[in-house]
Amino acid sequence: MKIKRSERLVDMTDYLLNRPHALIPLTFFAQRYDSAKSSISEDLTILKRTFQARGIGLVETVPGAAGGAKYIPYILKEAADHFMDDVIAILNNSHRLLPGGYVYMSDILGDPEKLRYLGRMIATQYLNQRVDAVLTVATRGIPIAQAASAYLNVPLVIARHDTNITEGSTVSVNYVSGSSKKIKRMTISKRSLDEGANVLIVDDFIHGGGTINGLTSLIEEFDCNLVGSTFFAEGASKSGTQTVGNYTSLVKMENEANGEMRITKGNYDEKIFGSK
Amino acid sequence: MKIKRSERLVDMTDYLLNRPHALIPLTFFAQRYDSAKSSISEDLTILKRTFQARGIGLVETVPGAAGGAKYIPYILKEAADHFMDDVIAILNNSHRLLPGGYVYMSDILGDPEKLRYLGRMIATQYLNQRVDAVLTVATRGIPIAQAASAYLNVPLVIARHDTNITEGSTVSVNYVSGSSKKIKRMTISKRSLDEGANVLIVDDFIHGGGTINGLTSLIEEFDCNLVGSTFFAEGASKSGTQTVGNYTSLVKMENEANGEMRITKGNYDEKIFGSK
Numbered sequence: 001m002k003i004k005r006s007e008r009l010v011d012m013t014d015y016l017l018n019r020p021h022a023l024i025p026l027t028f029f030a031q032r033y034d035s036a037k038s039s040i041s042e043d044l045t046i047l048k049r050t051f052q053a054r055g056i057g058l059v060e061t062v063p064g065a066a067g068g069a070k071y072i073p074y075i076l077k078e079a080a081d082h083f084m085d086d087v088i089a090i091l092n093n094s095h096r097l098l099p100g101g102y103v104y105m106s107d108i109l110g111d112p113e114k115l116r117y118l119g120r121m122i123a124t125q126y127l128n129q130r131v132d133a134v135l136t137v138a139t140r141g142i143p144i145a146q147a148a149s150a151y152l153n154v155p156l157v158i159a160r161h162d163t164n165i166t167e168g169s170t171v172s173v174n175y176v177s178g179s180s181k182k183i184k185r186m187t188i189s190k191r192s193l194d195e196g197a198n199v200l201i202v203d204d205f206i207h208g209g210g211t212i213n214g215l216t217s218l219i220e221e222f223d224c225n226l227v228g229s230t231f232f233a234e235g236a237s238k239s240g241t242q243t244v245g246n247y248t249s250l251v252k253m254e255n256e257a258n259g260e261m262r263i264t265k266g267n268y269d270e271k272i273f274g275s276k
Numbered sequence: 277m278k279i280k281r282s283e284r285l286v287d288m289t290d291y292l293l294n295r296p297h298a299l300i301p302l303t304f305f306a307q308r309y310d311s312a313k314s315s316i317s318e319d320l321t322i323l324k325r326t327f328q329a330r331g332i333g334l335v336e337t338v339p340g341a342a343g344g345a346k347y348i349p350y351i352l353k354e355a356a357d358h359f360m361d362d363v364i365a366i367l368n369n370s371h372r373l374l375p376g377g378y379v380y381m382s383d384i385l386g387d388p389e390k391l392r393y394l395g396r397m398i399a400t401q402y403l404n405q406r407v408d409a410v411l412t413v414a415t416r417g418i419p420i421a422q423a424a425s426a427y428l429n430v431p432l433v434i435a436r437h438d439t440n441i442t443e444g445s446t447v448s449v450n451y452v453s454g455s456s457k458k459i460k461r462m463t464i465s466k467r468s469l470d471e472g473a474n475v476l477i478v479d480d481f482i483h484g485g486g487t488i489n490g491l492t493s494l495i496e497e498f499d500c501n502l503v504g505s506t507f508f509a510e511g512a513s514k515s516g517t518q519t520v521g522n523y524t525s526l527v528k529m530e531n532e533a534n535g536e537m538r539i540t541k542g543n544y545d546e547k548i549f550g551s552k
Contacts, residue, residue: 005282006281006282006285006322006326007322007325007326007329009282009285009286009289010285010286010289010322010323010326010327011326011330011332013285013286013289013290013293014289014293014327014330014332017289017290017293018389018392019389046282046283046286047286049283050282050283050286050287051286051290053283054287054290056287056290098441098442098444099441100441102441102442103442104442104443104444104465104467105442106434106442106443106465106467106468107431107467107468110425110431110432110433110434110468111431111432112422112425112426112428112429112430112431112432113294113295113429115422115426116294116426138414138415139414139415139418139434139436140440140442142415142418142419142422143418143422143432143434146388146391146418146419146422149386149388150388150391150392153388153389154388155383155386155387155388156386156387156388156419157386158382158386158415158419160415164416165374165375165376165378166374166378166379166380166381166382166416167380167382168374168380189380189382191380191382191383192382192383192386
């Protein structure tokens with residue numbers, strides 16, 4: 001039975017949104033809706049235009065016999081700024097201040113709607129780069145890393161501080177914690193990364209840079225390539241300098257003289273959207 | 277500027293898919309597209325029909341001045357079975373067998389496409405029940421719990437075995453591990469659950485039932501209600517019996533006499549789809 005355009009548009013939108021970065025052949029849609037390829041092409045033109053007009057993402061169409069359509073999620077700077085202004089206002093609420101100059105943010109990083117925004121923001125920076133996996137370290141970085149992995153549609157790999165029998169053979173590295181200067185250890189399963197994979201690091205917080213050094217060592221152990229690293233929050237290091245230079249942060253946390261924290265925008269404007 | 281129906285259908289689909297269980301007022305869409313409410317109602321009828329025909333979910337329309345539309349994700353039994361057959365075939369590959377009778381499954385629980393299916397399956401069981409939060413315990417249960425929380429559109433709350441200064445005041449409980457019979461401890465932030473909330477437990481694995489007892493104690497400490505509990509995998513307990521009765525499992529793992537593992541369907545057919 002031939003399917004009407006209106007139904008095709010709704011179903012194709014759902015289908016593509018659920019498969020970011022995957023090339024869906026035109027013939028697949030033609031069969032799915034028992035429709036001519038030319039009709040499918042017209043549908044895709046409507047999707048492409050709407051996705052662009054509404055800031056949903058890019059619909060890339062690949063011409064030819066092996067051609068098809070690919071949905072590449074992104075977020076526009078305006079929408080990202082609007083969202084981040086809200087998040088920063090929430091974080092600056094004094095009720096969130098914890099002893100020791102910390103800020104409670106687990107609820108933000110556990111809120112599915114916010115995670116969708118955060119995932120899209122992170123994915124936007126790597127729109128045109130090949131990413132094969134997202135790497136994070138347990139525990140608090142997992143939700144935001146998973147959100148990024150969902151929009152990039154690549155596996156999420158979790159390093160752990162403990163070892164677990166359910167991971168099989170593992171690879172471990174030692175690293176020096178940037179804040180406490182203690183030697184720590186992190187481990188991932190040998191099966192979790194392929195040699196030569198392009199790996200994006202995503203974590204909740206960067207302080208002294210120790211964790212990122214550990215994760216970078218793991219990436220080297222697997223002969224993988226580090227594509228970049230994105231952190232939800234960047235804290236001012238006690239020594240005043242970060243030990244790693246090139247990363248993206250969504251918010252910045254600074255201790256004020258009166259013991260309060262001040263949360264401001266991270267460097268994402270420049271890193272994700274290329275503006276200063 | 278008036279927006280054409282084709283563009284409205286694409287954008288409304290995206291908008292609703294990104295906000296499961298949220299009631300979107302008709303007036304919101306009417307303003308967004310500068311269109312009459314009657315046109316929006318017709319659009320929603322098309323969405324509703326397509327979502328149902330394609331097994332995407334329910335579009336509930338609430339009539340009246342305060343009315344609107346709500347997308348409730350579900351998965352059809354046929355699609356779930358098809359997906360789970362694939363997962364079970366992958367898990368039964370002998371290369372996954374680890375020493376001690378464990379099966380490597382971290383890649384399945386880190387695959388965004390599979391997590392979308394798993395999340396939809398878990399959400400389907402609680403289609404008509406109020407769920408306010410999804411609770412899991414670090415580390416391996418987080419991705420599947422987050423997937424469920426995304427489709428239920430409720431906060432993800434993570435209990436931890438260690439305590440962390442960034443959680444503020446915490447509540448801890450002791451519990452007896454079902455498999456090792458050791459006394460363990462788990463902790464969550466005092467801020468993470470509201471009194472009276474309806475909580476769904478989601479974790480990767482249930483063996484002796486110790487973890488679920490710990491999570492249940494936490495729920496009691498907060499005067500919350502346990503809505504249900506879903507586990508990716510159910511293992512045969514060493515004592516032969518589970519210490520908790522009522523849970524949903526997607527796969528079942530049994531040790532064979534030859535040391536191999538046999539992975540079969542869990543009880544989800546009955547629990548999620550009400551079939552025997």
